[in-house]
Amino acid sequence: MLADPKRCRRLERRVALAASLLIALPILAQYDPKLQYQNRGDRREGLKPKPVSGNDVELLSALVDCREDAGSGWPPALHLRFFLPAAGPVAITVRQPRPKSLYYWLDEVVPKAPWRPRTFNEYTWPTETVLRKLSGVTLADLGAVVRLSSSKGPSKQERVAPAVLFQTQQPTAASGYRFTFKTNGAAYVTAKIYRGDREVFKRPQNREPAGSPFTVIWPAQGQPDGEYRLVLSGYFDNNDRLAQEVVFFHRASWR
């Protein structure tokens, strides 16, 4: 029956129509395109695919250890506060240190006024744009790095300003710090913090699986204000040496 020219033409028309419709169908995205990482005026913010590390070891977050009880919902705005010890470039990154398939990322912040040295600086951004629309992401899932350099990417030697992420309760003191890292290969890692050449803290050597974030918490009570060095040392499974240094300024009072 298909040899009937009229039927053949009808079949061809149907096949063509079906093919055109299928090609025209958009690919369904997991999230709204509005949530994807893009320019938001004074910052770049949104969701990215899960990253792969190109470095041996990467600093994912450097926070003051004073998380407020965030509750379940997001407030209208989120605040990031840090002490800038000296004039110089500042590169802010807010991200999920333990990302899923897509993960939150904010960087390339342009402050309304230049960052002020030797005092506290704050950046505030609305949660309505992206954060409130993400399911399963809370304030406790976010990390931040304030790099005191023009480079937003990681390096072997970092100079950072530990930051606080908060909703409403501004911190009054920095009683400790949380530094989160990730290695790109299984490695034995020791973490030490120095003031000058004096060791003030040591995290025992531990085996860290590749790609799994690990956190160094330093309880800083009683430590004088000043510059400190967090030094990671160790070796990967293939016996390659691992080394990372993070210099930061500890200021106990945040009033």
Added chain:
Amino acid sequence: MRAGTPRTAATMARRGRRPWLWLILPTLILLPLVGLSTFWHLPTRVQLDLATTRLALTLGGAQRREILDRSVPFSSLVIEDCGTVAFAAETLKVADPQELVPGTETQPPTFPAAAWRELPHTGPVKLSCRDPEAKLTLRNPDPEAAEAGTLDQIYLEPDSQVILEVSPGREPAVSLEIETPQNLHLALDADLELVADFVAPENVAVPFQVTPLTWRARVPEAHRFLDLTSGENGLVLIVTPARGKAAEMFPEKPDLPLASLELLEESLRGDLTSPLLGEAKLSYPDYPDIPPVTIKADEDLGLGGLSQARLTHLSFDTEKSALRVGFDGIAEHPTSKAGEFVRDHRLTLFHAIRYSWRWALIAAAAAWLVTTTWAAYEAWKKLQE
């Protein structure tokens, strides 16, 4: 009609041109159709055979399914995003972190016998992972032991995502990020070592405040299990298969229905990169005569708009630190990208006609019908004359 008049001459000329018109008419119709058919893309059933370091998939279908084999023996298991952990212990010890003898390139870190402190406890040991940084590692205290325990069945809910990623190292592991919350019942060996990072014991007083802490437990023969509940958003398991048992990690034929399959990663600079290892092969099972397409390791592979898609093969190649993947399904947008050059691997209507036996049969039948009808018509005309 009389011969020799102008009207008759015009009619004769028209009749003289008619066979030529009939001769070129099929070409005039078919040529544009053939041209057009090379642009008409069709949803295409493809099969993929590839090796990758990362694979993100969303389970399709309406039933919950398992991705791992029924009982996977492991030599080490790292648990992130755990909720609570409970296990029975005849004896329980914790090592003084200050007495750790750091490892070297040739010797792993160890604790001397004097570093271990006995921890009194009653009932099962309960640990809580309230801290978002909490991480627990289970392994056998004997580094030479091949096995530390066996995983429970891990179910995935439909429409939930799981990300499988190779965690390279001397003993490669596979990381599984599972969205579906889990309640697992892990079988243990008699001796268990736990490395607890930001994990708080609920009913045991620990004399050290440093983290991570290394614990050792002797598990009673009557209850060699560890009960694990995940956080409400699932958990991450980094599974190092027991030595020589990597082949038992995934079922031989998973036949897992898929709603999506993602083979992309992002570099630190923000570029999308391919996790493929070596060349991937893309073939068209409905058209076996079409040669398979080779996709190079540095090409980004995308499979948009999946239907009737299944994971046909999944295995862990510890030699190459790779996941070997087999895929079969209809993709509306099978594409690969090398630099700025995008290749569209959809088949066109032309391929469907050119390589399909059905269409070949229809074309042969049509050709037979046209030629025999034409011949019959010519014969009938001769008979009329």
